[in-house]
Every structure is written in structure tokens, then in C-alpha cells.
Amino acid sequence: MEKREATFRIKRFNPLKDTKPYYQEFKLTVFKGMTLLEVLQQIKDKIDPTLAFRAFCRSAICGSCSVKVNGFPKLACKTQVITELEKFKTDTLTIEPLDNMEVIRDLIVDWDGALKKMEELKPYLIPDPKVVPQTLEEECKVLPQELKKYDKFTDCILCTSCFSACTAVNIDEKYGGPFQLARLYRFAVDKRDALKGERAKIGYAYNMWNCVRCEKCADVCPKHIAPVDGIMKLRGISIEVGLKDNPGARHVEAFYKSLLESGTLNEVLLPLRTKGIKGIIENLPVGIKMLLKGKAHSPILKPIKEHKSLVKLIKVAMEVE
Numbered sequence: 001m002e003k004r005e006a007t008f009r010i011k012r013f014n015p016l017k018d019t020k021p022y023y024q025e026f027k028l029t030v031f032k033g034m035t036l037l038e039v040l041q042q043i044k045d046k047i048d049p050t051l052a053f054r055a056f057c058r059s060a061i062c063g064s065c066s067v068k069v070n071g072f073p074k075l076a077c078k079t080q081v082i083t084e085l086e087k088f089k090t091d092t093l094t095i096e097p098l099d100n101m102e103v104i105r106d107l108i109v110d111w112d113g114a115l116k117k118m119e120e121l122k123p124y125l126i127p128d129p130k131v132v133p134q135t136l137e138e139e140c141k142v143l144p145q146e147l148k149k150y151d152k153f154t155d156c157i158l159c160t161s162c163f164s165a166c167t168a169v170n171i172d173e174k175y176g177g178p179f180q181l182a183r184l185y186r187f188a189v190d191k192r193d194a195l196k197g198e199r200a201k202i203g204y205a206y207n208m209w210n211c212v213r214c215e216k217c218a219d220v221c222p223k224h225i226a227p228v229d230g231i232m233k234l235r236g237i238s239i240e241v242g243l244k245d246n247p248g249a250r251h252v253e254a255f256y257k258s259l260l261e262s263g264t265l266n267e268v269l270l271p272l273r274t275k276g277i278k279g280i281i282e283n284l285p286v287g288i289k290m291l292l293k294g295k296a297h298s299p300i301l302k303p304i305k306e307h308k309s310l311v312k313l314i315k316v317a318m319e320v321e
């Protein structure tokens with residue numbers, strides 16, 4: 001069996017006795033197949049019983065054991081230690097609590113804020129009486145093609161890894177959060193739900209347009225969910241229900257209009273269509289640089305050769321969506 005020595009540099013903090021966090025190193029022999037959760041448990045059982053971390057299922061299903069491994073949120077019970085050491089080409093792994101949440105002790109963070117936000121977004125089915133039968137004798141069938149729209153979002157285990165990695169959560173207190181907004185989308189497209197498109201209005205109120213599409217939530221999700229995909233689709237629904245008076249929605253429409261007009265992006269009109277005169281003023285320095293370097297084009301663009309086929313393709317794609 002493959003074995004090697006490894007050092008675990010763990011961020012410690014006990015608010016009852018520490019004034020600030022510090023790192024403590026533990027040396028252990030690790031073997032192929034050993035998970036990070038086993039490492040933490042071994043440290044707690046044999047070296048330092050005061051080490052605090054959360055874990056329940058040990059099967060990557062309860063979402064409780066998420067911690068940062070060399071800066072990346074991961075489920076401790078799913079993380080193979082040898083694989084991580086090989087990936088980082090190192091003998092030392094740094095283990096820290098998740099970001100964007102207050103540390104209660106060592107690797108345990110306070111989930112309350114993240115879960116409260118989820119509660120506020122009403123991420124549960126509110127049955128539509130026109131679709132969902134009132135008696136238990138009747139069924140409400142969901143067809144496979146209907147389920148496909150939101151199936152992957154039902155796999156979320158609430159590990160909060162995406163919330164920890166999210167740039168928008170970090171800068172905007174009001175932002176709904178990646179897994180929370182993805183859940184909102186999940187119900188917005190469930191035919192049994194009474195609110196449907198109205199849910200996009202909730203996402204709008206919780207600043208879903210502040211998502212910067214960094215895709216970090218997709219990178220770190222242990223269930224490969226990509227909450228950002230749900231958020232983008234929820235934004236689309238918000239435009240459909242008429243919430244267009246914001247720079248994000250106008251930006252999307254400006255792209256769309258530009259493609260329909262010429263088949264290419266009209267970078268000169270984009271700031272004007274997105275933010276009006278303010279957009280022009282903000283982009284003036286870049287515009288002047290582009291002009292000087294001969295990169296600026298005319299605001300009236302000649303359609304590309306494949307323009308008509310492209311427009312057809314866009315319309316078909318929109319219908320399929």
C-alpha cells in the first residue's frame with residue numbers, strides 16, 4: 001500500500017481563549033485511499049482532542065465537512081489526501097475554514113446567515129392548485145424532459161462551498177448567494193409551482209445581477225452543479241417577466257440586438273445601450289485609445305456574410321431553451 005509522510009497545517013481559532021487565529025502543524029503517515037476527514041479524525045483521536053470540525057455522513061451527502069484545502073473549498077470526506085499532495089506537488093496541505101462565513105471554532109463556520117438567506121428566497125414548492133391535484137388519489141406527473149430543466153439543481157447538498165468561494169457574496173451583503181439563487185431557478189421552472197416567473201422577481205430583489213460570472217461556484221461544487229448556470233437562466237426569466245430596467249438586463253439585450261442587426265458585437269453602441277450617456281462617458285478613455293490604435297469601428301456595422309443563417313440559429317436556440 002502506498003504510504004508517505006505529510007504535514008497538515010491547520011488554521012486554529014478558539015474565541016474563548018485566542019485573540020486571533022494561528023496555524024498549527026500536524027505530521028502524519030497517510031496512505032492511498034485515506035480521506036482528509038480520516039486525517040482530521042486521527043488528529044482529534046490521537047494528537048489533539050481539541051481540534052474542532054464538522055462531519056456527519058462521511059459519504060459526501062450531508063454537506064457538513066466542507067473546508068478549504070490549499071485555498072479551495074472541498075468536502076473533507078470526499079478528498080483523497082494522496083491525490084491532493086500529488087496535485088499540489090507538496091508534502092504539506094493547508095486546511096482552513098470556509099470563507100464568507102464567521103468562524104465559530106477552528107474549521108467550523110456559522111451557516112446561519114447563508115441558510116437564512118435561502119429561507120428568505122422561499123426555495124420550496126408552493127403548489128399551483130391548477131396543476132397539483134388536491135387529493136392523494138391523483139398524481140401530478142413530471143415528464144423526463146420537464147425534470148431535465150432543473151434536475152441537476154436538486155443534487156445540492158448545502159455544503160456552502162460555492163457560497164464560500166463566491167465573489168459577489170464577498171462584496172455584496174444583500175446578494176442572494178449561488179446555491180440559494182440556483183434553488184430559486186429550480187422552482188421557477190417547475191411546472192407544479194405557483195410562483196414560477198415571480199421567483200425571478202425575488203432573485204432580482206436579491207441582486208442576482210451582481211453575479212460577476214466568475215464561475216468559481218461551478219469550479220468548487222462537489223456535485224458538479226454550476227449554480228451560475230441557474231442564475232443566468234433566472235436572469236433570462238426576469239427579462240421575460242419585464243424586469244429590464246437595469247444595466248445587466250440592458251447589456252444582455254444590447255448583445256442580442258447587436259447579433260440580430262449585424263451578426264457581430266457592436267462595441268461602440270454597447271456602452272450607450274447598456275448605460276446610456278453615462279456609459280459613453282465611462283468608456284470614453286478606452287474609446288479614445290481604441291480610436292488612436294485604429295481599433296474602433298463605425299457605429300453602423302455591415303452585416304456579416306452568414307448573418308441570415310446566424311439569426312435563424314439564434315431564434316431556434318431561443319425556442320429550444
Ligand code: SF4
Pocket residue numbers: 162165166167168169177178210211212213214215216217218227228231
Ligand atoms: S459565478 Fe456568480 S454566483 Fe458563482 S461564484 Fe461567481 S459571482 Fe458567485
Ligand code: SF4
Pocket residue numbers: 063155156157158159160161162163178179220221222223224225226227
Ligand atoms: S451548489 Fe454545490 S457547492 Fe453549492 S451548496 Fe450545493 S452542493 Fe455545495
Ligand code: FES
Pocket residue numbers: 054055056057058059060061062063064065066075076077078
Ligand atoms: S461528512 Fe457528510 S458530506 Fe462529508
